[in-house]
Amino acid sequence: MNKIIETSKKYLLINGKKVETANYSPLYSPYSGEMIAEIALADEKLTKDAISSAVEAFKVISVMPAYQRAEILEKVVELLKERAEEAAEVISLESAKPITFAKAEVARTIETYKFAAEEAKRIHGETIPFDAAVGGVGRIGFTVRKPIGVIGAITPFNFPMNLVAHKVGPAIASGNSIVLKPASQTPLSALYIADLFQEAGLPDGVLNVVTGPGGVVGEAIIQDDRVKMITFTGSPAVGIGIRNRAGLKKTTLELGSNAAVIIDKGIEIDKIxxxxxMGAFSNQGQVCISLQRVYAHKNVYDELVEKLTTAAQKLKIGDPLDPETYISSLISKSETDRALGWIEESKQNNAKILAGGKTENGILAPTVIVDVDPKQKVSCQEVFAPVVIVNKIESIEEAITYVNDSQFGLQAGIYTENIHEAFKAADHLEVGAVMINDVPTFRVDQMPYGGIKNSGTGREGLKYAVEEMTEMKLIVVNQG
Known part of the structure; x- marks a missing residue:
């Protein structure tokens, strides 16, 4: 077992110190069921202590020169490069993410902190031409961006290192302090990164990690007026609850999707x-932009279904630490049971299961379904499992209508050789991003990332997150 995660107690990190708690919760591997750590459970008082620590540390980080904030982030980049293998094992052990995908997540995390370091150096405003207004003659004005204070960050289990980076990186780059509540199943990645930040010289209290139940820790963060922004990735139900209770706090909410791709006639299926x-089955489908719905033109539908089914059946299922494994356990048995229930519901409504649809040694096999009623949960809700449904369409217009008939709108894709159809899709798909000739599962870490409808509000991606985590201030000089 990774020496970093040998079974031991894991403490809170408050004001640069490891803090013990009265209660601990065992953390089990989703794959093997073995206990891998005991995790401290914070109460409301300890959470408020972490916020107090962040309030004091904000006085330090907010006046730290940009180059110094960038140097700390660069140092984390170097440390993580040195320990990339170890970091990937941490992710894999606590989340059952196959090690190949865990290594890719570490590589992206390194890149994310690198982008954060670069963005720290280019936070700037603009000059305003005041003499464009009659009353503005004789004045000059300019804007600056100021850090807002304590950021409350609540992160999910599916990318436990990189989605932490998308909140911690821009917060530090822009001179804010953070209270981080990681997902209960994946706290080890967050604690691992927090140790690297301490080693990199981040002042005490700038990054505090508070583990424990969302109803206690998360609620204390949301309700505390000293927290100026909540950045959350998770379910729509929880996100909408946060928005309702956050008052005038800023919120960035990334709330998932049931992402779709359209495949036009004339596309060579072997090439895609x-x-x-990858879009449907990487990380067991536990990706906010996982490919869940395929709308294939009738001319390519049969070939696509056959080749996708064959490919799904060839994927290796098993131990996440085996480099050959493509599919491993979902994050919990209850999630596996839920996904199986949704598959069974579609089957009862005359859908056909062409691959998967069952577990192998407790692992849900990659599943391909056709003839699905669009009102079934596997189509209209977020399945968050290795499940993809394929639908036959007559035209791009029909497919766009189906894609848009969703409560979600994060990302969508279209494969087409017709530039007019590509731009039609780009114009009419009701999503935050359209991928032309790619799956909706595409993301690089500097791009603006976020959605509309129940997929959330605000944008991540380093430059865009920095904008969310700063306030614009206008300075006007009367030159007499």
């Missing part, structure tokens, strides 16, 4: 099937 497999 591997990409579809």
């Amino acid at each position: 099937v591997d990409r579809l497999v």
Whole structure:
């Protein structure tokens, strides 16, 4: 077992100190069921202590020169490069993410902190031409961006290192302090990164990690007036609750999707099937932009279904630490049971299961379904499992209508050789991002990332997150 995660107690990190708690919760591997750590459970008082620590540390980080904030982030980049293998094992052990994908997540995390370091150096405003107004003659004005204070960050289990980076990186780059509540199943990645930040010289209290139940820790963060912004990735139900209780706090909410791709006639299926497999089944489908719905033109539908089914059946299922494994356990048995229930519901409504639909040694096999009623949960809700449904369409217009008939709108894709159809999709798809000739599962870490409808509000991506985590201030000089 990774020496960093040998079974031991894991403490809170408050004001640069490891803090013990009265109660601990065992953390089990989703794959093996073995206990891998005991996790401290914070109460409301300890959470408020972390916020107090962040309030004091904000006085330090907010006046730290940009180059110094960038140097700390660069140092984390170097430390994480040195320990990339170890970091990937941490992710894999606590989340059952296959090690190949865990390594890719570490590589992206390194890149995310690198982008954060670069953005720290280019936070700037603009000059305003005041003499464009009659009353503005004789004045000059300019804007600056100021850090807002304590950021409350609540992160999910599916990318436990990189989605922490998307909140911690821009917060530090822009001179804010953070109270971080990681997902209960994946706190080890967050604690691992917090240790690297301490080693990199981040002042005490700038990053505090508070583990424990959302109803206690998360609620204390949301309700505390000293917290100026909540950045949350998770379910729509929880996100909407946060928005309702956050008052005038800023909120960035990334709340998932049931992402779709349209495949036009004339597309060579052999060239895209591997990409579809990655989109649908990487990280067991536990990706906010996982490919869940495929709308294939009738001319390519049969070939696509056959080749996607064959490819799904070839994926290796098993131990996440085996480099050959493509599919491992979902984050919990209850999530596996839920996904199986949704598959069974579609089957009862005349859908056909062409691959998967059952577990192998407790692992849900990659599943391909056709003839699904769009009102079934596997189509209209977020399945968050290795499940993809394929639908036959007559035209791009029909497919766009189906894609848009969703409570979600994060990302969508279209494969087409017709530039007019590509731009039609780009114009009419009701999503935050459209991928032309790619799956909706595409993301690089500097791009603006976020959605509309129940997929959330605000944008991540380093430059855009920095904008969310700063306030614009206008300075006007009367030159007499």
